Amino acid sequence: MGLSEGFWHHEYWLPPGATWEDMKGAPYPQPxxxxxxxxGALLLIVVRYIFERTVALPLGRSLGVSDRLRPKVQPNATLEGFYVQLGRTPREGDLISLAKQSDLPVKNVETWFRHRRAQDRPRLMKKFCEASWRFTFYLTSFFSGLALxxxxxxxxxxxxxxxxxPQQPxxxxxxxxxxxxxxFYCSLVVTLPFxxxxxxxxxxxxxxxxxxTLIFVSYCANLVRFGTIVMLVHDASDYILELAKMLHYMKWKRVCEAVFIVFAVVFIISRLVLFPLITYYYFVTKFQLFLISCVINAFLMILQLLHIFWSYLIIQMIFGVILHGAKRKDARSDTEESDRSEAEDLAKNQE
Structure with a gap:
């Protein structure tokens, strides 16, 4: 038995008693x-590029999304070398050493690193464009799935x-x-570093x-009915989150918080109630287990753990906003420094 033939052996992919011969003569999934x-992923990347520049960018500008001015750093090979190779936030001892090497006051070196970090922070418009693309895709995907x-x-x-x-055309x-x-998810993996x-x-x-992995395996095993329901459950809340992010970048605080609360409710119901009900009650208790179904169940468990982790962050943020009046900040949002310190640096440069 060859490697390919062994990999696709029906005992691994199909329930006991079923073979690939049973799935001939009708339009079944073909790996x-x-x-x-x-x-498809490359095409979506191109479509995204065009969308962000011809739709999202003009939309953001018309809605008042704008990037803050950021202080520029003076070129310094010593400080730049440390920043790139050793770290973006030097310790006190490193600051003193770098100050001696650069013949600059420690305070100036500290300010240089703060400005340099600010330059690398993602622009608000870039974040708005990314959120707009994901919002458009998730919205289209969810309602297309519902229609189907x-x-x-x-x-x-x-x-x-x-x-x-598995005899389901x-x-x-x-x-x-x-x-x-x-x-789409393959395109996300490709663009994740950027x-x-x-x-x-x-x-x-x-x-x-x-x-x-779940999409690939479930398609090959003809678990398409189950898979489409799982994907639809996931898409139900994603577009609401991206809308909340867009509103946040537009600084529509009240509307943003209302949409985020709607997202939190939909996310928790879909991911912590519907998802385990569909996957575990029906898939595990009502379905005869075999190798691929065990693999699918393992990856579904990974997703469920991520759902619990994100739900904890979401609930923590909701309680911080509603009960404690804390400033809302997306626990899944971008890593960024205080705008206040950036504004103070700009003010100092203008003095």
Whole structure:
């Protein structure tokens, strides 16, 4: 048995008693179809580039989104070398050493590093454009998924997902929907190093890898009915979060906070109630386990742990805003320094 034949052995991918021969003669998922996600991801990156510059950028400007002026640093090879190679925030001992090497006061060296960090912070307009693209995609994906599934009996009764499995012909529209979702998450992985780096950067990588794996595996095993419902549950809250971010960058504070609370409610209901109900009650308790179903269950558990982690951050932020009157700051938002210190630096430069 060759490596490829062993990898695709029906005992790994299909429930006991089913073989690949049972899935011939009808439009079933073909693993090679997923190779289209490569050009699909590249196409989405191009579409995103065009969208951000021709739609999101003019929209942001018309809505009053603008970047703050930032102080420019004087070129200094010694300080730049330390910044690039050793760290963006030197300790007190390093500041003293760098001050001696550069023949500058320690305070000036400290200010130089603060200005240099400010230069590397993502611009507000860049964040708005990224949020606009994700909002547009998630909104389109969610309502497209609803349009595809609302008339399907297995959307309303999840036990029908497993009826006559795996002999469930694949409707072409669902195949394209699957491919679109896979292409999008692949494009996110490609652009992740160039996008605004967020506090949960590592968790985002884990999420994207788990999502791509689940889409690939569930498609090959013809768990498309189950997979589309899971993707729809995830998309239900994502576009609301991106809208809240856009409102935050527009400085529409009251509206932003109201939308964020709506997001929190939808996120917690969809990720902590509906998601485990769909995945664990029906998939684990009502479905005969085999190798790929165990793999899927493991990655679903990873997603659930991420949901719990993000829910904790969201609830923590809601309580901080409503009960303690703290200044709202997206726990999943960008890592950035105080605008106040930046404004003070600009004021000093103008004196």
């Amino acid at each position: 090679q179809d997923l190779l289209l996600c490569i050009p 599934l609302y008339d399907k009996p297995w959307f309303w009764d999840h036990t029908v997902c497993w009826l006559r499995f 694949l409707p072409p529209a669902l195949g394209w929907f699957y491919l679109l979702e896979l292409s 996008d605004v780096k967020r506090k949960d950067f590592k968790e985002q990588i884990i999420h994207h890898v788990a999502t791509i």
